[in-house]
């Protein structure tokens with residue numbers, strides 16, 4: 624049985640911690656989302672998939688406050704984010720940890736400084752306190768202690784992802800947003816990162832919103848999967864439910880050679 628399936632079915636308590644309703648995102652004449660609805664349940668790892676350009680990152684950016692959608696509602700922790708005064712919204716956003724596609728570490732700061740910065744700027748810690756806590760966060764992500772004093776450019780791709788994850792965890796977030804965390808990693812590095820996300824979700828009681836193209840990630844750690852297509856969430860559910868969807872992209876993605884290989888590997892491990 625895989626680690627993901629080892630979770631009881633009720634691992635996520637069904638209560639949505641994020642509710643997106645009627646979301647519209649447009650860039651000029653290009654409509655990316657039209658009346659998109661999505662719930663993210665507390666405690667789950669939700670995999671968000673879809674073809675290139677279907678708006679996975681734009682959806683993530685809309686929820687975390689980096690893009691104001693053209694229309695719709697986003698409720699997080701029961702609060703309507705788009706209607707909140709900016710200070711209240713910022714307080715909610717501090718309960719998010721975000722790992723961007725390219726890691727987004729400050730290249731001129733050491734790894735430790737990268738993790739310390741949010742602790743100093745947002746949690747009011749002094750540098751020394753922040754340093755101690757940053758070391759804990761870096762250890763949590765499995766980075767060797769000597770990486771702390773290195774610059775991001777001195778780390779491997781997998782280590783950069785772990786350092787960026789440590790930074791995303793700096794302020795003890797309740798919801799972790801990951802944008803293609805295993806992109807560019809070799810299969811062993813990617814599998815290690817998947818297991819890390821699963822372990823941290825369980826240990827830290829996180830909810831995880833995970834944008835990915837990685838079929839192994841979906842089969843190994845995701846509780847549910849949401850497929851973006853036709854400007855909305857076309858289907859959301861367990862992998863078994865999503866695989867049954869009658870949609871050309873779903874068929875090609877899940878039932879094509881790579882999908883079948885990922886499913887077979889997962890079966891063999893179960």
Ligand SMILES: Nc1ncnc2c1ncn2[C@@H]1O[C@H](COP(=O)(O)OP(=O)(O)OP(=O)(O)O)[C@@H](O)[C@H]1O
Pocket residue numbers: 650655673674675676677678679680681682
């Ligand atoms: N700031 C922007 N200005 C104009 N168009 C944008 C902007 N951001 C995103 N888009 C467009 O919105 C669409 C969705 O982009 P998005 O990055 O969300 O796709 P995605 O599903 O994450 O794709 P991928 O899987 O390739 O990363 C794309 O056509 C993109 O070009």
